[in-house]
Amino acid sequence: MSISLQKKQTISLAKEGGGALRKVVLGLGWDAAKPTGFFGKLMGNTTEIDLDASCIMIDSAGKAADLVWFRQLESKCGQVQHSGDNRTGEGDGDGDDESILVSLSSLSSDITSLVFTVNSFTGQNFSAVANAYCRIVDAENGKELARLNLSDQGNHTGLIMAYLKRNGDNWTFTAVGSVCRGRTAQDISREAVGVVA
Structure with a gap:
C-alpha cells in the first residue's frame, strides 16, 4: 500500500524482499482549478495550466550537474528521462500529467x-x-510507493516537490513541498540544490 507523505518525511526505497529498487518514476498530476463566483461559473473553465516537472541532478560536490526538463528530455548520461511537456493538465490513463x-x-x-x-x-x-x-512508483512493477499532496494554493509559481538521495546502495525519497517563485527549474536551481545540503 502506498504511503501518503507529509512534508519533510523520508522513506527508504529498499524493496521489501531486500535490495534496492533499480528504476523509479516520479509522476506529477494536476488539474485546473474550477472557476468560482457568478462570473467564473458563467464563463466556464477555459484555463489551461502548463506546469513543468523537472529533475535537477546533483553531484558529490553539491553542484547541479545536469537538468532534465521540457527543453532537455533526457540527461546527458541517458539514465533520467522526461515523458514530455504537458501544457494543459489533461493526464494519461493513470492520472500522471508528466x-x-x-x-x-x-x-x-x-x-x-x-x-x-x-x-x-x-x-x-x-x-x-x-x-x-x-x-514515486517502482517502474518495474508499477507499484506506487508514496504520494505527496501538492495542492497548497497560493501566489507561488513553483514548488520543490521532493528529492531522492543516495544512501550507500540504497536511495531515500524525501517529500519537500516547498513553495518558490520562478517559471523554470533554472530559475530555482540554487534553492533546489540547497534543500539537500
Missing part, C-alpha cells in the same frame, strides 16, 4: 541526489491549480 523515469542502478556514483521541481511556465500561480500531487 513523469520522469530514473534508472537508479545505472546512475553514475558521482550523482548523489535528484531534486524534483514543478514550475508554472506561463506564470500562472498555484491558486489556479487543483488536485496537484507527486508520487
Whole structure:
C-alpha cells in the first residue's frame, strides 16, 4: 500500500524482499482549478495550466550537474528521462500529467541526489491549480510507493516537490513541498540544490 507523505518525511526505497529498487518514476498530476463566483461559473473553465516537472541532478560536490526538463528530455548520461511537456493538465490513463523515469542502478556514483521541481511556465500561480500531487512508483512493477499532496494554493509559481538521495546502495525519497517563485527549474536551481545540503 502506498504511503501518503507529509512534508519533510523520508522513506527508504529498499524493496521489501531486500535490495534496492533499480528504476523509479516520479509522476506529477494536476488539474485546473474550477472557476468560482457568478462570473467564473458563467464563463466556464477555459484555463489551461502548463506546469513543468523537472529533475535537477546533483553531484558529490553539491553542484547541479545536469537538468532534465521540457527543453532537455533526457540527461546527458541517458539514465533520467522526461515523458514530455504537458501544457494543459489533461493526464494519461493513470492520472500522471508528466513523469520522469530514473534508472537508479545505472546512475553514475558521482550523482548523489535528484531534486524534483514543478514550475508554472506561463506564470500562472498555484491558486489556479487543483488536485496537484507527486508520487514515486517502482517502474518495474508499477507499484506506487508514496504520494505527496501538492495542492497548497497560493501566489507561488513553483514548488520543490521532493528529492531522492543516495544512501550507500540504497536511495531515500524525501517529500519537500516547498513553495518558490520562478517559471523554470533554472530559475530555482540554487534553492533546489540547497534543500539537500
